[in-house]
Amino acid sequence: MQANKTLLAVGSDALLPVLQVLRQQHWHIIHIHDPQQWKAPRSTSCSAGLLLLDGKLLRKSAALQQLASQLDMEWLLLTERAQLEQAAVRAFINDSCYDYHCLPVENERLAVTLGRLHGKTLLRRRSQHEQTEQEPQQLVGEHPSIRRLRQEIRRLARVNVTVMISGESGTGKELVAQLIHQYSDRADGPFQAVNCGGLPVNLVQSELFGHERGAFTGASSCRIGRIEAAQNGTLFLDEIGDMAIEAQVNLLRFLQEGTIDRLGDNRSRSIDTRVLSATHIDLPAAIAKGRFREDLYYRLCVCQLQLPALRERRSDIPLLAQHLLQQSASRHGIPLKRLSYEALAVMLQHDWPGNIREMSNRISQGLAMASGRVIRPQDMGLGSRMQTLDHGLEAVRERAEREALATALQLHNHNSSQAARTLGISRATLYRLLKKYEMNAVD
Known part of the structure; x- marks a missing residue:
C-alpha cells in the first residue's frame, strides 16, 4: 500500500498558511487555484483533496464536481458557515465530500481529518486491488433461490452429466456454467463457450467439429473445432435452442458415442468433454414445431437448473x-x-x-x-x-x-x-x- 501523503489543494492563496503547516506534517502539496488547471502528474497519486470554497469557486461548481468525480480520493471542504445555507453548497458536500470544516481553520482538527481521508482512500484502493486479484467468478446474492442454486451447482459439479441451464436473457447462465466447471474435477482443463445463435449455418459444422485442409473452399489449413478444443474440460453451448437443425444431428452423435469427425476427414476422434447448455426459449415448444430434436433434448437435459429473474x-x-x-x-x-x-x-x-x-x-x-x-x-x-x-x-x-x-x-x-x-x-x-x-x- 502506498504510504506517501499527497494532497491536492484547490483554492486561493488564502490557503497558503494552512498548506505551510501541512508541509511540516510531511504532506506533499499540489496547489491549484482553479479546478480547470488540474493536470494529473504521471508519477504522483493524490490521496486526499482540500478545497477552500469561496465565491469564485462556487460559480464553478460544475468544474469542481467534474474534478471530484475524476479523482479516486476523498475530499475535505473548507467553507464559511453562512455558505452552508446555500442548497448548492450542501448538495456538493453530500455528493462529493467526505467532510467539511467551517472557517477559521483549526490546525489540529484539520490534521486529524486529512489523516482519515488519506487512510480511507488507501484502504479503498487496496480493497479494489484485492478484488481484482480474487477469483472473478461468484454468484452474488442471499435470496433463498440463489442459496439453493449454489448448493445445486456444487452437487452437479461432482458428477459428469449434461446440464441444461434455463432462464431469461441476462440472468447469468454462462456464469453458472463457469462455476460448474470451476468446482468440478475438470477445472484444470479448458472451458469453451459457444454462442449457437451466433454461428452461421454454413460454418456451424466447422466451428464445432473442425475441418481438414481443403475440406471446403477457403479451408487453407487444418483447424480443430470447439468440441475438440474442450478436451478434458467443459463445453458450454449457449442458446442451444438456436442451433441449426443440421448441426443437431452431429451433436447428438457426439453425445451418444463420444466421437467427432472433422469435415474432410473420415477418421473418428474420441473426445472427453463435458457438455453444458443453456437456453432462454421453451425447448418442448420448439420440439413440437420441429425446430429442435427431441432425442437431443433428452441427451442435454440429464439435469436441469432454472435461474430466477432479477425481479423475483x-x-x-x-x-x-x-x-x-x-x-x-x-x-x-x-x-x-x-x-x-x-x-x-x-x-x-x-x-x-x-x-x-x-x-x-x-x-x-x-x-x-x-x-x-x-x-x-x-x-x-x-x-x-x-x-x-x-x-x-x-x-x-x-x-x-x-x-x-x-x-x-x-x-x-x-x-x-x-x-x-x-x-x-x-x-x-x-x-x-x-x-x-x-x-x-x-x-
Whole structure:
C-alpha cells in the first residue's frame, strides 16, 4: 500500500498558511487555484483533496464536481458557515465530500481529518486491488433461490452429466456454467463457450467439429473445432435452442458415442468433454414445431437448473448493485462512486427485463455519466417513478432513504456494519439515519 501523503489543494492563496503547516506534517502539496488547471502528474497519486470554497469557486461548481468525480480520493471542504445555507453548497458536500470544516481553520482538527481521508482512500484502493486479484467468478446474492442454486451447482459439479441451464436473457447462465466447471474435477482443463445463435449455418459444422485442409473452399489449413478444443474440460453451448437443425444431428452423435469427425476427414476422434447448455426459449415448444430434436433434448437435459429473474429476488438488488459498481469501476478504470438513496429505491422498483446484464450496463452508464461522486437515477437512464408522486423533494428523498435502509437491514438480518457496507455509507451515517426514521439495527 502506498504510504506517501499527497494532497491536492484547490483554492486561493488564502490557503497558503494552512498548506505551510501541512508541509511540516510531511504532506506533499499540489496547489491549484482553479479546478480547470488540474493536470494529473504521471508519477504522483493524490490521496486526499482540500478545497477552500469561496465565491469564485462556487460559480464553478460544475468544474469542481467534474474534478471530484475524476479523482479516486476523498475530499475535505473548507467553507464559511453562512455558505452552508446555500442548497448548492450542501448538495456538493453530500455528493462529493467526505467532510467539511467551517472557517477559521483549526490546525489540529484539520490534521486529524486529512489523516482519515488519506487512510480511507488507501484502504479503498487496496480493497479494489484485492478484488481484482480474487477469483472473478461468484454468484452474488442471499435470496433463498440463489442459496439453493449454489448448493445445486456444487452437487452437479461432482458428477459428469449434461446440464441444461434455463432462464431469461441476462440472468447469468454462462456464469453458472463457469462455476460448474470451476468446482468440478475438470477445472484444470479448458472451458469453451459457444454462442449457437451466433454461428452461421454454413460454418456451424466447422466451428464445432473442425475441418481438414481443403475440406471446403477457403479451408487453407487444418483447424480443430470447439468440441475438440474442450478436451478434458467443459463445453458450454449457449442458446442451444438456436442451433441449426443440421448441426443437431452431429451433436447428438457426439453425445451418444463420444466421437467427432472433422469435415474432410473420415477418421473418428474420441473426445472427453463435458457438455453444458443453456437456453432462454421453451425447448418442448420448439420440439413440437420441429425446430429442435427431441432425442437431443433428452441427451442435454440429464439435469436441469432454472435461474430466477432479477425481479423475483429484489432483496438481492442492493448487494448485486454494489458488486457490479465495484466491478465496473475497476474494469473501466473509473473512480468508485456511490448510488444515491433515490437511485437505489428506483432500482428496487424497476422490473429489470434485461436482468443482471441490464443492471451491469446501467451501472456502467451511471459511472460514466454522473457529474459528481453520487450516481442518480437519471445517470443510469432510469426515470424516477417517485418524481410523479404528489410530494415535495424532501418527501421523495426521505422515502428513498427509508426504503434503502429497510432493504439493506432486511438483507443482512439487521446487522448495522454489513448494511452500511452495502449502502456505501459509514456506520455513523447509518446510525444517524436509523435515529431519524426510528429504525433499529444490531452491532
